Amino acid sequence: MLKHGNMWPVSLKGGVMLLMLMVLNVSGTFVGINVGTAISNLPSASDIVSILKEKKIQHVRLLDSDHQMLSALANTGIEVVVGVPNDQLLRVGQSRSTAADWINKNVAAYIPATNITYIAVGNEVLTTVPNAALVLVPALQFLQSALLAANLNTQVKISSPHSTDMISKPFPPSTATFNSTWSSIMSQYLQFLNNTGSPFMLNAQPYYDYVKGQGVFPLEYALFRSLNPDSQIADPNTNLFYTNMFDAMVDATYNSMQAMNFTGIPVMVTASGWPWHGAQNEKAANVDNALAYNTNLIRHVLNNSGTPGQPNTQVSTYIFELFNEDLRVGPVSEKNWGIMFPNATTVYSLTFEDMATTNTDSPALRGKFCVAISSAPHSALKQSLDWACGPGSANCSAIQPGQSCYKSDDIVAVASYAFNDYYHRTQESGGTCSFNSTAMVTSTDPTLAPMAAVVVQLLGPQAQTILLHKFNRAG
Known part of the structure; x- marks a missing residue:
């Protein structure tokens, strides 16, 4: 990437950054979905796979190792998480041969x-199931040995999903630690993940924390919605601002691992969602909130912006869940987390495609750019930039510290990058290029055409092909 320096005028840097936005958005981050089976009229495996294909879902988590599902998923390319149910854990964790048999069969x-x-x-x-705690790590180790024996340890990684209830006092995230009751087991678990290159699997459900908080946190904070400036939530130890509860949960997990001297283990969220229906006393469980949460979660994960504490580390996430599970125990809300009914009708519609790479421009916006006003106060630009990259869900991955287009001394260029991305993503649904009067729309970009030739020469062949394709499509 071109380095910033005095040889580059501000306007040229802004043009280069807008150009790079189109060609450098490459990420392995994904959103998948959980498929539970506590359903009295569970659809057939082939029907479930047809639904996954229709919705373009490329990652699925099975809570067990159902053989019909595994067969139906063959030759689809869909990436699959298989589960060892809790009721099988004791057997697998007490017998190396049982673990090997499980790997061979499933x-x-x-x-x-x-x-x-x-x-x-x-x-x-x-x-x-704390009575099974002592066999958790042996189960991981026995299964890993079986994968090694089958020469599958490179393709298949092993982990174990944990609830955020494992974290004592999760806010502020900077001081979060795992419950000391499980210190010995967690140390062994983290060492296993570190040795095998496996992720920390986290079930992050803001719905529960919002309900238990009884008004401590605003509903908007749980749903990824924009917060009033007077309600901004900050970690007092780091001065990092949190625009949503999901990010705070993930950062609390990273800091809990760091408190046990483990770093570099990625977090994968294996379950996150919102119930769409509840009992009379479960007011937060409704369709509007479920649709808002899951839509905003997908957008947030796929914009590759990371979390305040880990801005360069993205968090792949599995939505909970595909179908309502009427056989689940507990309150009414526990049975109604699905985005679909078992008869294949939808509760509400979600898009699982990567919105970071899908062309969302309307024809009217081609050739138009939303850029920061250079004379705007830097403090106002910073506030607008924080909103765009936070609640606005602009794709700000490349302008994070340490990334290719980060410019610590040029907030106008950095803000222009975020503003333009937000405007082109949201204009058809009502998004504007205002940002509290710190931005404006321009229909000409005199630097983009001459700079394109320079950038093309500096990029590799694959990026050149992508760039030329985008220019041909726009032209």
């Missing part, structure tokens, strides 16, 4: 036709 028998990439061992074991 993983090795289906690879390579079925693209199994992760094994989730148990689910929230330490907080829901």
Whole structure:
């Protein structure tokens, strides 16, 4: 990437950054979905896979290792997480041969036709079935040995999903730690993840924390909605601002690992969603909130902006869940997390495509750019930039510190990058180029055409092809 320096005028840098926005948005971050089976009239495996294909869902988490589902997923390319249910954990964790048999029957028998990439061992074991806690790490180790024996350890990674209930006092995130009751087991678990290059699997459900908080946190904060400036939530130890509860949960997990001297283990969110229906006393469980949460979650994950504490680390996430599970125990809301009914009708519509790479420009916006006003106060630009990259869900990955287009001394160029992305994504649904009067629309960009030739020569062949394709499509 071109370095900033005195040889580059501000206007040229802004043009280069807008150009790079179009060609450098490459990420492995994804949003998948959970498929539960506590359903009295569960659709057939082939019907479920047809739904996944129709919705262009490329990642699915199975809570068990249903053989019909594994067969139906063959040759689809869909990446699959298979689960070792809690009721099988004791057997797997007490016998190396049982673990090997489990791998042979539920993983090795289906690879390579079925693209199994992760094994989730148990689910929230330490907080829901503490009597099985002592066998959790042995189960991980026995299954890993079986993968090694089958030469599958490179393709398939093993971990175990944990609830945020494992974290004592999760806010502020900077001081979060795991419950000391499980210190020994968590240390062994984290060492296993570190040794095998596996992610920390986290079930992050802001709905529960919002309900338990009884008004401590605003609903907007839980739903990724814009917060009133007077209600901004900051970590007093780091001065980092949190625009949503999801990010705070993820950062609390990273800091809890760091408190145990483990860094570099990525967090993968294996379940996050919002119930769409509840009992009379469950007011927050409604369709509007569920649609808002999951829509904003998908947009937030796919814009690759990371979290305030980990801006350069994206968090792949599995929505909870595909179908309502009427056989789940608990309150009414527990049975109604699905985005669909078992008869394949939708509760509400979600788009799982990567909105960061989908062309969202209307024809009217081609050749128009939303740029920061250079004379605007830097403090106002900074506030607008924070909103664009936070609640506005602009794709700000390349302007994060340490990334290719970050310019610590040029807030006008950085803000222009974010403003333009937000405007082109949202204009058809009502988005504007105002940002509290710190931005304006310009129909000409005199630097883009001459600079394109320079940038094309500096990029590799693949990026050149992408760039030329985009210019041809726009022209």
